[in-house]
Amino acid sequence: MIRFSVLGSLELQTPQGAYVPRGPKVRKVFALLLLRANQIVDVDTLTDELWDENPPRTVITTVRTHVYHLRKMLDRESRVSTVAQLLTTQPTGYLLRTAPDQLDATVFARLVDQARVLLAQEHVTEASHLLRKALGLWRGPALANVAAGRVLGRHVLHLNELRTRALELRIETDMLLGRHRELVAELRGLLAAHPLNEWFHAHLIRALHRSGRRGEALAAFQDLRALLDRELGLEPSPELHRLQHEILTGTPAEVRPAHQVLAGLPVDARAVS
Numbered sequence: 001m002i003r004f005s006v007l008g009s010l011e012l013q014t015p016q017g018a019y020v021p022r023g024p025k026v027r028k029v030f031a032l033l034l035l036r037a038n039q040i041v042d043v044d045t046l047t048d049e050l051w052d053e054n055p056p057r058t059v060i061t062t063v064r065t066h067v068y069h070l071r072k073m074l075d076r077e078s079r080v081s082t083v084a085q086l087l088t089t090q091p092t093g094y095l096l097r098t099a100p101d102q103l104d105a106t107v108f109a110r111l112v113d114q115a116r117v118l119l120a121q122e123h124v125t126e127a128s129h130l131l132r133k134a135l136g137l138w139r140g141p142a143l144a145n146v147a148a149g150r151v152l153g154r155h156v157l158h159l160n161e162l163r164t165r166a167l168e169l170r171i172e173t174d175m176l177l178g179r180h181r182e183l184v185a186e187l188r189g190l191l192a193a194h195p196l197n198e199w200f201h202a203h204l205i206r207a208l209h210r211s212g213r214r215g216e217a218l219a220a221f222q223d224l225r226a227l228l229d230r231e232l233g234l235e236p237s238p239e240l241h242r243l244q245h246e247i248l249t250g251t252p253a254e255v256r257p258a259h260q261v262l263a264g265l266p267v268d269a270r271a272v273s
Contacts (some may be wrong), residue, residue: 002078004034007104007159008139010146012077019077020145021070025050027146029066033087033096035155037103042093049151067094104137105159111137112166119169124176131170138163171203180210196231198224202240209247217247 005011010031011018021027032049033041046063047055056062071087078086088095100106111134118127142159143152167190174183187204194200201224208217221236221244228234235241245251 001099001102003101004098004103005139006031006034006143007108007137007163008141009144010034012074014078016077019073021073023066023069024147025066026069026073028149028152029063030070031143031146031148031152032155033070033094034098034103035105035152037096037098037106040090040093040095045151046093049149052149105142108134108137108166109162112162112169115166115169115173119173124173128170128173128177131166131173134166135163135170168199175203175207175210178210180207183207184211184213195227198228198237198240201236202243205240205243205247209243214247218244221247 003013005013005018009020010027011020013019021030028049029046032046043060043063047059050063050066051059067087067089074086086097088097098106100110111130115127115130115134118124118130142156142163146152148156171183171187184204184207187200187207190200191197191204201220205217205220205224208214208220221240224240225236228236236244
């Protein structure tokens, strides 16, 4: 079976190896058809992505040419007899058909959705495993080798947001499983890349506290307070202040039930398209 990858570089994956379409505009057409797989993508949408507000006078012919090259690539690289049915011309645009397991973004969405169901049923270990599997599908930023225009740009933002939400949910499941010490290093790494993300700061402080590292947890709070004041002129959120109070007073760190964790992390993974 051929497979398609958008969670990282755009690729067509075949038994013979991976292939990246040539030509920036052919890659854009391919990416847009994949991210709206099994839906008709009209010519106006393709035009908006390819040329923004400055389409050529021969726009219809040019779009047809890019689709033609995409079809030739699929035929040449996939070596399957169903390419004619894979990418079809419709009255208003084009339709790329994919099976449920062919597109990595679809598999990612399904795994996260399944993990949420498991978490709602208090099957935390199984949920954590599926979330790790889902996040393991990512090979870098979405469509890393595509110069996304304003249409694809919205899809990329959406996919990256889903990735962040899935990562947060996986961290929450690991907290429920008592993996606090293991999370400290990971959260420090995430904060090196996202220094102003208060959610990551809160979970680092909480992980340190639950690991018995009370002094480091309080120091992490003060580091955040100084950072927010210096960069944004803001104080940490009320939640973080409550967390600091818990640590100072020796209040046991709160461990929320799985259903409360799920309610606080709205990951609508099915909305990838």
